Amino acid sequence: MLKYISGGVTPVAIQTSARTMLELIAGTSKPVRLKRVGVSFNGSALAAGLLCELTRISATGTGTTVTSRPLDERMTVTAAAVIEYNSTVEPTTTFVLEQWYIQPTQGVEIWMPLEDEYVVAPAAGFGFRVTGAAGNVPICAPKFLWME
Numbered sequence: 001m002l003k004y005i006s007g008g009v010t011p012v013a014i015q016t017s018a019r020t021m022l023e024l025i026a027g028t029s030k031p032v033r034l035k036r037v038g039v040s041f042n043g044s045a046l047a048a049g050l051l052c053e054l055t056r057i058s059a060t061g062t063g064t065t066v067t068s069r070p071l072d073e074r075m076t077v078t079a080a081a082v083i084e085y086n087s088t089v090e091p092t093t094t095f096v097l098e099q100w101y102i103q104p105t106q107g108v109e110i111w112m113p114l115e116d117e118y119v120v121a122p123a124a125g126f127g128f129r130v131t132g133a134a135g136n137v138p139i140c141a142p143k144f145l146w147m148e
Contacts, residue, residue, distance in 0.1 A: 001033065001147040004079045007069035011042070011141040012086045014050065014132040020087040022142040025060050025125035027080025034118045034126055036111050036145035043104025043138035050136070054098040054110075055091075055127040056120065062089035071145070080148055081125075091127050104138045117147075 006022060014021065021039075026032040037054055063084030070077070097118060102108055112118060120126065128142045 002075060002077055003035070003071040003145065003147050004068045004081070005071060006066065006083045006144045008066045009083070009085045009141070009143060011139045014130045014137050014140045016132050016134055016137060018129050018131040020055070020061060020063070020090055020127040020129045021085060021140050022128040022144060023057065023060055023063060023084040023087065023091055023125060024144050024146060025057070025082045026120050026122050026148065028122050030080045030148045031122055032081050032120050032125065033147040034112060034144065035147060036109060037128060038107070038109045038143045039102065039128065040107025040141045041102065041104045041138040043136070045105065047104055047136045048133055049101030050104055051131040052100045052102050053096050053129045055093045055096050055129055057091040057125045057127045058094050059092035060084060060125065061087040061091035063087040081146065083144070085142070093127060104136055
């Protein structure tokens with residue numbers, strides 16, 4: 001299995017309502033094994049934690065497509081999975097896998113334990129959704145690392 005990261009995602013402001021900031025949709029012939037989820041925020045002051053959710057999605061929403069990058073620059077195999085960020089139309093969420101409250105002045109890297117990674121079948125995927133609050137909408141920089 002080859003490893004890829006969601007490179008080139010432009011950090012964007014979150015919203016006061018739930019919004020999927022990053023989507024990873026497996027290709028039609030390869031499943032995806034999620035290895036790491038990361039996010040950082042550029043808030044200027046401590047405030048109530050931002051609700052961050054890792055979701056399983058069955059259909060993509062509408063967002064900006066970005067090219068994924070292999071971890072090993074010698075790889076010439078293009079990822080089958082598609083990455084979109086800053087969804088303007090939400091993807092179809094089947095359920096929430098994990099939830100965290102993260103301070104708007106911080107970030108977090110969440111590694112999935114070996115052999116306990118989340119896996120989706122071909123054409124399904126993952127979403128990273130963030131909910132802000134009035135006066136608490138910092139810039140968000142999310143990322144996924146996966147294998148396929």
